[in-house]
Amino acid sequence: MKRFGDLAPSLRTIMTPGPVEVDPRVLRAMSFPILGQFDPEFTAIMNETMEMLRELFQTKNKWAFPVDGTSRSGIEAVLTGLIEPGDKVLIPIYGRFGYLLQEIAQRCGAEVVTITKPWGSVFEPAEVIEALDLHQPDLLAIVHGETSTGRVQPLAEIGKACRQRDILIAVDAVATIGGVPVETDAWCLDAVIGGAQKCLSVPSGMAPVTYNERVERKLLARKRVEAGLQSGTEVPDENRRPIIQSNYLDLSQLQDYWGPQRLNHHTEMTSMLYALREGLRLVLEEGLEERFARHRLHEKALVAGLAAMGLDFYGDESCKLTVVTCIAIPEGIDGESVRSMLLDRFGIEIASSFGPLKGKIWRIGTMGFSCNQKNVLHLLGALEAVLIRHGHSLPAGAALQAALEIYEGG
Numbered sequence: 001m002k003r004f005g006d007l008a009p010s011l012r013t014i015m016t017p018g019p020v021e022v023d024p025r026v027l028r029a030m031s032f033p034i035l036g037q038f039d040p041e042f043t044a045i046m047n048e049t050m051e052m053l054r055e056l057f058q059t060k061n062k063w064a065f066p067v068d069g070t071s072r073s074g075i076e077a078v079l080t081g082l083i084e085p086g087d088k089v090l091i092p093i094y095g096r097f098g099y100l101l102q103e104i105a106q107r108c109g110a111e112v113v114t115i116t117k118p119w120g121s122v123f124e125p126a127e128v129i130e131a132l133d134l135h136q137p138d139l140l141a142i143v144h145g146e147t148s149t150g151r152v153q154p155l156a157e158i159g160k161a162c163r164q165r166d167i168l169i170a171v172d173a174v175a176t177i178g179g180v181p182v183e184t185d186a187w188c189l190d191a192v193i194g195g196a197q198k199c200l201s202v203p204s205g206m207a208p209v210t211y212n213e214r215v216e217r218k219l220l221a222r223k224r225v226e227a228g229l230q231s232g233t234e235v236p237d238e239n240r241r242p243i244i245q246s247n248y249l250d251l252s253q254l255q256d257y258w259g260p261q262r263l264n265h266h267t268e269m270t271s272m273l274y275a276l277r278e279g280l281r282l283v284l285e286e287g288l289e290e291r292f293a294r295h296r297l298h299e300k301a302l303v304a305g306l307a308a309m310g311l312d313f314y315g316d317e318s319c320k321l322t323v324v325t326c327i328a329i330p331e332g333i334d335g336e337s338v339r340s341m342l343l344d345r346f347g348i349e350i351a352s353s354f355g356p357l358k359g360k361i362w363r364i365g366t367m368g369f370s371c372n373q374k375n376v377l378h379l380l381g382a383l384e385a386v387l388i389r390h391g392h393s394l395p396a397g398a399a400l401q402a403a404l405e406i407y408e409g410g
């Protein structure tokens with residue numbers, strides 16, 4: 001008798017802010033044979049991945065590579081590398097992931113200063129710039145797309161203001177990379193962290209990061225060069241800074257591994273790298289601008305359908321994040337019961353939210369491979385049926401008609 005059955009995950013329609021569905025080409029890439037980590041075939045794959053990541057991040061930075069681990073490993077690598085104990089870090093918070101930046105910065109021993117906005121809105125650039133002048137931090141850490149509230153923070157002015165003041169800026173673009181424009185160089189962003197399982201539609205497990213020479217200088221100044229263990233730039237004793245408090249997430253060591261020196265660090269995640277490389281190839285084949293336009297089209301159809309159903313949207317419309325649509329759970333409806341029925345009867349997953357928004361809103365993701373017409377129409381039809389089943393009255397049939405109008409060019 002078999003104690004454990006065959007692995008047989010159901011085919012779901014995943015309309016959450018991650019993880020999302022994965023293109024079969026990416027799944028196939030993960031099943032290819034293992035190569036040794038210094039095999040020239042494998043190092044060529046590493047180099048190609050770096051090249052594609054530069055295009056994705058819209059940067060000429062030398063360094064663009066994945067950190068192995070989920071997206072927060074990329075965030076930790078950047079913050080652990082950039083924050084020396086006692087550094088002042090300014091964190092504008094407008095949702096849950098701002099608090100993650102705060103927590104990590106605190107663990108790094110930073111003197112953290114936060115400014116906050118009510119959830120559902122974002123900062124005026126001038127508000128952040130004023131705080132830069134008031135607090136004069138060493139680093140600004142900020143979220144680009146806040147998945148918890150479905151808002152996007154404009155960064156172009158803030159990035160330029162940081163550059164003018166010689167303040168470093170690190171950006172969590174986990175939710176936006178590959179779905180919404182992220183212009184690393186044009187916006188003067190010093191370090192950017194992307195996510196795999198959101199708009200890139202690669203399984204969770206790698207965090208692409210990029211950073212410029214301003215960041216690299218700070219990393220190298222903190223490098224301890226132990227003879228025989230590591231080579232690299234020798235740092236005179238008087239210039240030495242506190243060592244980076246992580247081995248696994250030490251970007252100064254990771255770049256020596258990804259760079260031409262190929263200094264052994266960890267064993268690169270072979271199958272995940274195959275997946276990321278294929279995911280990036282899909283993004284570049286589609287074209288960044290075309291991909292952003294696709295995300296906007298399906299958002300538009302989804303929003304038209306939900307509005308026709310009479311549902312209310314959550315948050316300030318002017319800063320809505322294209323790839324996450326938040327709706328208020330109607331009065332008297334049990335949000336979790338609706339989500340369960342969507343999953344059980346229709347195989348569709350949507351998300352709830354966190355903290356103050358728990359039980360108040362649903363969040364619908366339109367990210368990457370999940371962002372398509374079939375999914376949007378399937379979800380609208382299913383949600384309508386489930387809401388009617390829950391005793392909610394709505395104009396039956398209107399949602400799909402409204403979405404079809406958009407798809408037919410309306």
Ligand SMILES: *Cc1c(COP(=O)(O)O)cnc(C)c1O
Pocket residue numbers: 017018070071072073097143145146147172173174175195204
């Ligand atoms: C999903 C997400 C994260 C965390 O990603 P993990 O892969 O779960 O570590 C961080 N920031 C934002 C904005 C996210 O949407």
